[in-house]
Amino acid sequence: MSAMILMRSGPRPRRRGATRRRGRRRFDWARFDRWLDRLVTFAVVTALVVGGAALVVSLVL
DSSP: OHHHHHOOOSOOOOOOSSOOOOOOOOOOHHHHHHHHHHHHHHHHHHHHHHHHHHHHHHHHO
16 A cells, blocks of 8 residues: 555656755866876976986987
């Protein structure tokens, strides 16, 4: 008998209470921080490669 009570047919009433709200999308600082970390890592690796190449060239010549 309880199964019959749980089964509904027809339109569902609107949900009330704790519903998810889609607000304006805020700026995601975590995503920005990850991209900034990648950019800094790329810059440091490039500087080390260029510096190492310059050191090798200066020692060879």
